[in-house]
Amino acid sequence: MKTLLERLKNFFTKKAPGADAKLPFKVVFSRFRQVLESNNRALEIMADMGDKLGGNYIFDINYIRKSYAELADSVFQSIYNLNSLSQNKYLYLHRIFERINDRVNRILEGKSPLEQRELVLFYRDISWEMSDQVGGKNAGLAELANYLKLNVPQGFAITASAFREFVEYNRIGEKISALKQKYRKAAKRSHKEDIMSAITFAEGGEHDTAREILNEEDYLDESFFAEVQELFRKGKLPPHLVSSIEDALDILRGGDRESCRIAVRSSAEKEDLEFSFAGQFETVLNVPASIKKVEEAYKEVLASLYSARAVSYRDLIMPRDKPMMAMSVGCIRMVDAVASGVIYTSDPNNLNNDAVIISANWGLGKTVVDGLVDADHFIVRKEEPYEILEKKTGKKELKAVALREGGIQEVGIPDSEQRKPCLSDEQIRELARQAVLIEHYMKKPQDIEWSIDKRGEIFILQSRPLRISSPAAATRNIISSLQKYPVLMENRGKIARRGIGAGRVFILQRLEDLKNFPPGSVLVARHDSSHFIKIMPKASAIITDTGTPTSHMSNIAREFQVPTIVNTGVGTSVLKHGEEVTVDAEDNRIYAGIVKELLTYRITDEIPLMELEEFRLLQKMLRYITPLNLIDPLLENFTPENCRTFHDILRFIHEKAIAELVDIDRYKEVLRNNIAVKLDVPIPTGIFMIDIGGGLNLKEKGNRASLDEITSIPFRAIVGGMMHPGVWHSEAVSMKINDFMSSMLKMPDVSAMSYLGENVAVISREYVNLSLRFGYHFNMIDCYCSDNIRDNHVYFRFVGGATDITKRSRRAELIGSILKEFNMRTNLKGDLIIARTDNITRPEMEELLDYLGRLIAYTRQLDALLDDDSVVGRYVRNFLEGNYRIG
């Protein structure tokens, strides 16, 4: 990566020669091509890396390093290319690149992505980047609060840095070494035998084996770990750690200094959402929020890292060649719980996947978690409106309550309360709703702990993957039982993210319908779009008619682990809105109905990939690479400063590269320096063409070209549309006198463009930039149309008109409505309309351009006829129905 940084330095110090002069259009266009190329390369590498997380490949650290180096190089190239295209408008992107690159390299070196030394961090300030610093459990809870906006109790983390300072302050590392020495001596006899056999191996040239034998630490037994625990219990907190915790407690206590109680919980470095020893360490409940009590509980939790159970995880907790595993701790406010319990988002026994199971008891959750009581059970259907399928009220004789002096106690429940359900129907449904939200986000069945306080407010205390005991052999041979399910689609398109998902089909007609997407549904759409990110956390699967596995959307699907099949061609026509389907994006098949066998297979057959170091590393790196934060170029946040990932940078670059092409000022120069060829068709378009490469194939030398002689794919499609029978009205539409008057007043926003004077199309084989002026309105289409879906875009702009602003606005509204029907993203401001679309196939592109050609012709003089708002709808319908008559 060094070469990259060197190049970066050169780049900033060197100013391009003649940087201020306008670039010739041919140069602009070829640089635009370069941007597309480097962008595509980067997206492909990104897709490849994301694909590896799916568990289909065996890879190693060399692959990760090599791919990342190539990716960083391509992204750097793209930034460089955009800046040479735009004459250094976006140098800031290099800064962003450097920042991301720096963090990813830190991850590659096994460090935390951010250099952090905070000893205490409040949940509201914790992002995923800090998971090394705050431990898995804290990071998970912060994510539920900050990302899913769920209600979790207030709290803070005492970080891994604090742990290390504690260890150093009490010289625990040295003391552990001394203890090891002591135990080794005690085990001397067996050790002697080890040495002998190590010598034998070493003599045989097998030094690794010899070293391994010498490093065996079998003699470190439970009593060794008990002694280590004492080191932690007897340790003292460094003074500045004490004051950091005191300050945090002060904030947490707020008004109620006396009654505030907290739970002090383990959150070890690798105790993350996936890791096998989740939940193995200590939690101290109901600790009075005084520094003395919290200190005690803190040390108790640290000591639990070396509990008897820890022996079996010895290599993880106390690796021989690395520093010992750090234990972060969470301090969260105790909920004054009226009722608490556990939610399983699947039945772990029969793997029933369409309902959640809620267990509940009065008081704190301990009695439910430990199975001490005949708890209430509620079974709730997993989709809106969360119908309660079953209610079983237990005979609850015990509950756990928090004691005033700290600690908790089990107490009897009065007879009158024992048989009373401890949740209302409304609370049951709300708990189910939140559980389903978490499961969809985590993409795995969850085991969730919750409490409800006196005011009826729900708190989520923890969510972790549900442990499912798999009926091992039963899941393997499912093929025969699959035969009874009708197959709706098979081997259509390409798998962008493997996996299995089931739910009701949601056919997307327009992008704005995404807001109505019900959680757990299967999204079926004609095209893929990065706007799908809005529903990714709640989608069970995604199917598109067109698209590629390397598109923005596919990259996001991998990020969110949504099973996705793209480019099926027929998804929207074969699948019916509202029907239940199961998407098998392992073998590329879509079944009618919910195939329980497959869903079961999904849960039990998944390899615990995240237990592998390289997977965690790659996943962590990809969080700086694939998420997309910059979605809509029309929004204010579409700036270099808001790029947080490589994906954002690439998206930004693509958009801005198009904006450079669209820059109207360039045409002065184009017109000056090129020979224009007149479009020779039966309608009077007045268009002159400038061919910058492969756009025309003139039969004989001259300055006129017929439709046959146009080889520019997009321009041909547009002209074809303009010539569609009946759309070009050559008879003048009669203008009313006040329309005429207002047409005499030149509009300032339009006059800036009046130098054009002509209708011009700059074309190449795959490109057109068409600027039209008909009367007083201006129309522009910029389009790239090739066989590579990802390169394709259409940018459409329309402004002005001869009539008054009301009528002009009506025409803009009419055009906007039609463009929306074509699934273009439109932005309307008065009489200015900007619409765009990208990422669609060449045939669809040609079809769209043909319609845009018709639209240009059809709406030329339409504004004069738009006397009131009601006629707008009529003309829109007429156009869509192919009725092009006006007047």
Add this chain to the structure above:
Amino acid sequence: MNKQYKIMVIDDEKIVGDMTKMTLEQDGYVVETFLNAAPALERLKEEKFDVIVTDYKMKGIDGMEVLRTVKKLYPEIVVIMITAFANLDAAIEALRSDVHDFFPKPVKIKELKASIQRALAKDK
């Protein structure tokens, strides 16, 4: 699967062994992994294996040497080679020397599984 086939994986990158083991065990194979070749060859003296998946480039005894040794002493064992350094020469050399299959890393699991199945079917 009637018989439980035994598979040995040798690769100095721990994850390669771990992942191969995880995925092949799902299909009912018995898998043992080694980080270098010497103890692996030692193990062959004690136990019969049906397939060996070995890395090409390793410190000490490399994949080609594993292949030669195995073919000399246990010609019935199928050897599959994987390598990060996917160059043509290596592939040709390996294939000439009686290797059953040759995969560049990253290895597509489906293909590896299919290759093992083919080898074992031939074996019957």
